[in-house]
Amino acid sequence: MITALAGGVGAAKFLTGLVRVVDPAALTVVVNVADDETFHGLHVSPDLDSVTYALGGVNDLEQGWGRADETFRTIDELARFGVESWFRLGDLDLATHLLRTERLRAGEPLSRITATVAAAFGLRCRLIPVTDDRLRTIITATDPATGAPRPFAMQEWFVRHRGTPDVLGVEFDGAARARPAPGVLDAISDADIVLVCPSNPVISVGPLLAVPGVRDALAWRRERVVAISPIVGGAPVRGPADRLMAPLGIEVSSLGVARHYRDLCGTLVIDNMDADLAPDISALGVRCVVTDTLMRDHTIAAALAERALAAVA
Amino acid sequence: MITALAGGVGAAKFLTGLVRVVDPAALTVVVNVADDETFHGLHVSPDLDSVTYALGGVNDLEQGWGRADETFRTIDELARFGVESWFRLGDLDLATHLLRTERLRAGEPLSRITATVAAAFGLRCRLIPVTDDRLRTIITATDPATGAPRPFAMQEWFVRHRGTPDVLGVEFDGAARARPAPGVLDAISDADIVLVCPSNPVISVGPLLAVPGVRDALAWRRERVVAISPIVGGAPVRGPADRLMAPLGIEVSSLGVARHYRDLCGTLVIDNMDADLAPDISALGVRCVVTDTLMRDHTIAAALAERALAAVA
Numbered sequence: 001m002i003t004a005l006a007g008g009v010g011a012a013k014f015l016t017g018l019v020r021v022v023d024p025a026a027l028t029v030v031v032n033v034a035d036d037e038t039f040h041g042l043h044v045s046p047d048l049d050s051v052t053y054a055l056g057g058v059n060d061l062e063q064g065w066g067r068a069d070e071t072f073r074t075i076d077e078l079a080r081f082g083v084e085s086w087f088r089l090g091d092l093d094l095a096t097h098l099l100r101t102e103r104l105r106a107g108e109p110l111s112r113i114t115a116t117v118a119a120a121f122g123l124r125c126r127l128i129p130v131t132d133d134r135l136r137t138i139i140t141a142t143d144p145a146t147g148a149p150r151p152f153a154m155q156e157w158f159v160r161h162r163g164t165p166d167v168l169g170v171e172f173d174g175a176a177r178a179r180p181a182p183g184v185l186d187a188i189s190d191a192d193i194v195l196v197c198p199s200n201p202v203i204s205v206g207p208l209l210a211v212p213g214v215r216d217a218l219a220w221r222r223e224r225v226v227a228i229s230p231i232v233g234g235a236p237v238r239g240p241a242d243r244l245m246a247p248l249g250i251e252v253s254s255l256g257v258a259r260h261y262r263d264l265c266g267t268l269v270i271d272n273m274d275a276d277l278a279p280d281i282s283a284l285g286v287r288c289v290v291t292d293t294l295m296r297d298h299t300i301a302a303a304l305a306e307r308a309l310a311a312v313a
Numbered sequence: 314m315i316t317a318l319a320g321g322v323g324a325a326k327f328l329t330g331l332v333r334v335v336d337p338a339a340l341t342v343v344v345n346v347a348d349d350e351t352f353h354g355l356h357v358s359p360d361l362d363s364v365t366y367a368l369g370g371v372n373d374l375e376q377g378w379g380r381a382d383e384t385f386r387t388i389d390e391l392a393r394f395g396v397e398s399w400f401r402l403g404d405l406d407l408a409t410h411l412l413r414t415e416r417l418r419a420g421e422p423l424s425r426i427t428a429t430v431a432a433a434f435g436l437r438c439r440l441i442p443v444t445d446d447r448l449r450t451i452i453t454a455t456d457p458a459t460g461a462p463r464p465f466a467m468q469e470w471f472v473r474h475r476g477t478p479d480v481l482g483v484e485f486d487g488a489a490r491a492r493p494a495p496g497v498l499d500a501i502s503d504a505d506i507v508l509v510c511p512s513n514p515v516i517s518v519g520p521l522l523a524v525p526g527v528r529d530a531l532a533w534r535r536e537r538v539v540a541i542s543p544i545v546g547g548a549p550v551r552g553p554a555d556r557l558m559a560p561l562g563i564e565v566s567s568l569g570v571a572r573h574y575r576d577l578c579g580t581l582v583i584d585n586m587d588a589d590l591a592p593d594i595s596a597l598g599v600r601c602v603v604t605d606t607l608m609r610d611h612t613i614a615a616a617l618a619e620r621a622l623a624a625v626a
Contacts, residue, residue, distance in 0.1 A: 041415035071386055077408035080433050091404050095390035102354035120393050 003191035007204025008047040011197035012054035017301025024124035034207030042097040056121030141165035163240035175210035196227035202244040316504035320517025321360040324510035325367035330614025337437035347520030355410040369434030454478035476553035488523035509540035515557040
């Protein structure tokens with residue numbers, strides 16, 4: 001039994017490698033939902049969908065998010081009404097959001113809807129949102145227009161403002177009252193190996209850890225927890241991790257990641273490029289595995305997954 | 314000042330002719346909303362949209378409903394989830410439904426949203442749903458599977474079952490409590506001429522008349538009310554009017570329409586093909602105008618509108 005904690009695009013890449021080296025039926029993926037947002041009345045779950053589309057083989061490999069062969073007819077037409085359309089919902093993607101929104105309104109929990117969507121895309125692993133309750137990343141950052149600090153929703157900061165407003169703080173709204181979705185804590189406790197995917201430590205893994213019970217469940221299994229560092233050569237492979245880690249006092253390096261995760265992870269997998277950091281990471285009491293972490297194709301992703309699993313096998 | 318009472322496709326055709334012969338700024342169109350339905354969580358208003366798209370010049374002329382150059386990516390993708398998709402929502406069309414649904418959920422009345430949508434499509438006339446309250450046509454018909462009578466929503470009967478289940482009765486759910494939308498009664502009372510478009514008398518004009526106050530407002534203006542018969546040669550030009558009129562005891566002819574409307578309409582415009590019915594219609598106390606009512610193009614529609622207006626000018 002293997003459990004993976006996942007954010008969006010980086011995790012999705014890693015997981016497409018992982019399902020090549022383990023039986024997907026033995027895999028549970030616990031996914032961040034704190035980037036979820038309502039656009040045009042529809043509930044959008046970017047990380048759940050990135051993972052689902054990637055594992056379903058229908059993701060857009062070029063841009064890294066959304067569906068392959070996507071079109072944007074509806075969102076472009078919404079511009080006619082003077083509606084903001086900076087979050088580019090594709091026409092195929094919309095079907096997922098319509099289904100999810102209708103069922104949420106009918107009272108179905110997100111975890112059950114997620115299972116339905118995953119099955120529809122042919123996923124053989126289990127996909128669980130970390131919580132069925134409302135959990136939202138709120139980034140306090142400097143408003144580019146006024147120069148004053150204000151709260152930004154994650155998508156507003158990252159997509160609308162391209163992650164440029166200077167970050168002053170990050171909070172997870174709803175975390176105190178959020179309950180882990182059914183199966184989340186068991187998946188961590190019962191797993192032979194728990195993998196922390198190469199996702200943004202602050203806003204992808206951070207919200208998972210903020211749900212009461214998750215951090216403790218991981219800490220209990222520390223020796224079986226393997227994280228893959230999303231930082232290579234002092235910069236994130238993709239995404240805005242550096243712009244979030246630095247202001248929160250987390251060094252933008254695999255050593256910084258090791259310090260951040262040391263209470264939860266017995267092992268950290270880092271890139272060959274950062275081999276010189278291995279002694280310092282080991283000195284923290286974190287076993288260090290050095291390998292190629294730049295997942296340029298599925299074969300490299302599969303090899304990386306294999307190395308991560310082997311570290312505690 | 315001219316006011317038109319409208320259903321969907323037939324009305325839309327007539328109105329595209331009407332705006333060629335009158336100043337659209339002097340025109341108010343009161344539209345049926347009893348065919349509205351929720352599909353995939355979205356509020357769809359087929360008649361409002363048919364009229365809006367036609368007057369906006371973006372309608373599909375071939376099939377008579379929906380947008381020109383339409384695609385069906387989202388609705389086809391929804392089939393992946395095993396969701397019923399017999400109501401074919403197009404990708405461009407979806408933008409309208411998303412806007413409408415989001416604003417309705419936010420508490421905005423349908424009449425205000427309709428004005429916004431109409432403006433976005435460049436309409437210069439005023440478009441008003443007959444009511445902001447819930448009003449739904451319920452057709453009691455024979456279930457094709459069981460052979461037993463049961464209630465059908467209008468779209469279910471007409472689109473899903475292609476209007477084939479035998480009709481036993483028609484009701485307008487919500488009519489007793491529905492209030493005319495702001496401006497509806499004034500538009501009828503203040504108009505120099507009130508036109509009843511060539512729409513289905515039972516399920517397009519019927520719901521308009523079922524909203525308390527509308528029928529009386531029309532009856533008061535009877536001498537200024539001109540209806541265009543949607544029946545030519547004993548059959549509807551388009552749509553299922555015959556399958557609804559006959560079971561309700563309304564003869565499927567322009568004479569049947571005249572009898573049905575006689576308390577409200579001083580004048581009925583009928584097709585050349587039905588010229589022989591003119592004496593019987595006149596005998597009912599309904600002035601009869603005989604002309605070409607088959608709107609094969611905008612020019613004929615405009616000539617028809619001109620004849621209708623001239624009847625009481």
